[in-house]
Amino acid sequence: MSKRRITQETFDAAVRENMEEFEMDPDEALREAVEQFESQGVDLSCIVKVVPAASSDDNQEEQTHEVLQALESLRIGSDTAALPDATADIKCFTEQCSLGFAQRYLAAQKGAYPVILSYCKKSVEERDCALAGLSALAALTDGQPDLLDKEGQQFLVDVLQKYQADSSVTCVAICAVRHCCIKHEQNRQDLVKGGMLPLLTCAIMRHSGCAVLVKEASWALRAMTFDDDVRATFGHAHEHAKSIVLEHNGLKILIEAAKAHLSNTSALSELCATLSRLAVRNEFCQDICDLGGLKFMMTLLADSYESPELVRQVLSAIRAIAGNDDVKDTVVNAGGVDLIVIAMNRHINNPAVCEQACACLSVLALRKPNNCKVIVENGGVIAAVQAMKIHPGSVNVQKQACMLIRNLVARMRNYCQQILELGAEALICQAVQTHEDCGDIGKAALRDLGCKVELRELWTGKHGSITN
Template sequence: MAKQISQKTFDDVVRENMAEFDMDANEALQDAIQQFESQGVNLNIIVKDASLYAISEDGEVQHHPVVAAINKLSLALDNSSAASEDINDILKTIQNECDGDPARRNLAATNGAYPILFKALSCYKDVPENLNSVLKSFCALVDGQPDLIDASGIELLISLLKTYQNTPDTLELVIQAIRLNCIMHERNRLQFVNLNLIIILTEMLTMHRLNTTIIKEICICLRALTLDDDVRVPFGRATENAKTMVTEGDALKLIMQLCEEHRNDTSVLAELFLTLSCLAVRDEFCQEVMDRGGVCLIISACQSAVDDKAVVRQALLVLKALAGNDEVKHEIARLGGIELVVAAMNKYQNNAQVSSAACKVLTNITLRNTDNCYKVVECQGHEQIIQVMKIHPTVDKVQQNACMALRNLVSRAKELSECILALGAESLLNDIMKYHKDVADEAKAALRDLGCKVELRELWKGERGTIQ
């Protein structure tokens, strides 16, 4: 593990270089960076800006701008006569310093920014003109730092969510703040969910069904609750949260209605499709989407927005999720979904993400369904799979999903192997085994089912010792 140092330690070394070796700020900064990196110190969260090491006229060391702004805000909050404009200016400085720079965000956090901004949220929770400025600074601070918030902060955000549910500008910022505190933090997600966040958000989808900005922000926040991205916990509650959205929040019905209402707005449609794919986590949920006409809606909307790469990719991800249900497989094929997927692969074959998503759909749609295997080959889907493998030889995800698609095409329809092998599939799969070690198992499975020569190694024979 790389060593870490504090901002103060780094600053002291820079100033020591300037004082003892008569270096200018740039020389001193570069020398300090070189010193610490040679010692294996990680400087990713250290602010490295030569302009910050100037000495004031009275000889005092100047604070970093974000630290100075935090100190000013603390004093202003204690001063009841402080002007709103002054406080907003200070908040804007904090926001600008934290936006886009993890090092400055970390510096702000280590200098007590969270408790001061929490105090500001509490002070101005009934003053919208100041509250929005506080929320913007708060979002900039917690972006990538969800550990900062505590139980009181979570409760305050839920309270603000309820209070400003009819004030779109403020509501958008509150939802954004909640979402940022849920990413990569299972404990925060659990606390928000326990405070009924899911039901509140799904109800707001109905309330603000005409406000595209709020719809998109709610969708992103709901998806954050379905993540399993916190390595500090053995398992998360992503699936349980998705189930709650569907069973208690009726999210499937709501999202499909919104897809119909906003089918001409591709930016909204992309967010809705992606959210729908996160909710289709159970067989009965996939069935419900189909029963409500969702498969027809998705295919129709994708055909209408085929020139929008984002919508196409999200539609493919939804179809992939829904195709886990055997009945949905038949429905997708019946409605021309296979032709749509192959056409999307052809149109966006140079895009790795679309190619990968399309291969995932073909993998799921051909699993345990021989008729669909023949249909894919009839539509030249096998040719498109081989083509994207050639176009993206270094992209593991494309290679992996393509291998799985080829394997499923022939696992129950061996007679299709000949037309696939004629395209040079064997050499491509052997290259994958050679250059993509993480995808070797998928490539080996495809070679085996295509009837090619493949070396199968017995990793363990039941004897004492280690696996080779």
């Protein structure tokens, strides 16, 4: 059941009433209003929970939120003030939007987008002003991709073409692109048609030494491969991934960029995440391997095992490219199983790492009896069982561990007793009972382990007459 919503004006009126009628101080009045509405089941996620400030002319009757004060100043000065004179207002607006989604939502509701886009277009010839305008646009569209229109799409393409040599402007413009592409299929398709993909890949090549820009552009490329807009019946995620690889040499560009930032775990994590999104075809998986990507990831896993986020993303990338059966063997022959198990044991208390490690081992074991032998001998099962014990509430850890056990014994029944002696049966039964999503794979694992399992009959196949 969806929660009730109220307007900002209704919330502010309640705060004001608490102050005027009940003589509460501002903090108490605000706290009381929040508690009152939350007790009534009202969703306050889009409400600015701050006492409105007095307007700039000190008129106490005209109180409003700072983000709206900055917006009003921009609106008033849009036709009269010179661009440098509006810099303070545009920066104040950006700072307010960066405080939280509620501020951005309120600004958008009061018509901020056309004001900010107008400022951006007027300031495009002045580098510092253009940077300030793009920062405001990026902040405003964070979580609000629906704001972007055709005019805005064309502006982003134009400004990236104009400022190709400027890393700062390019980085902020790409940030705005990313914000407008998350959970918005139409924006993705329109921007790709408008020539955005080569602008992103060229930005990575041109500014390969700038870790912040490389990370931002990689993130934007990854956003182009998302299928996260529930309003879209069909997405172009696969087509965009293919285009990035085949038409814009994306795999080589990303791998070379990663090699240039060996000490930046944040950038490396994002590059690995993007590579995993591009491994959508068997030949792409092999290409990543041939370009040195797999070797690079294995080195990262060995040298950067202290960073759980980087380990998680590297494991996710190896899992993706190991969809290719030849790459599976390459990973195992290069000592990958040992590295994965070490990483999982090192971060055994991190459910995200355990999930990806189990998933990675599960993929390596699929249809590969020899790989199963290596996984068992290198302690993969012991680590997976330990992860199940430590993270009983994590459905993803439980599911991937069950999948790993099932893949190990599906073709190698001689490992059943060894795995059962580790206590796998009780853990799998617990996972099946606790997590609905573990039902099918958990029961399959129990069945292949030789355990007694009750399989529910979905259809009895009873005969009956057919009537016209």
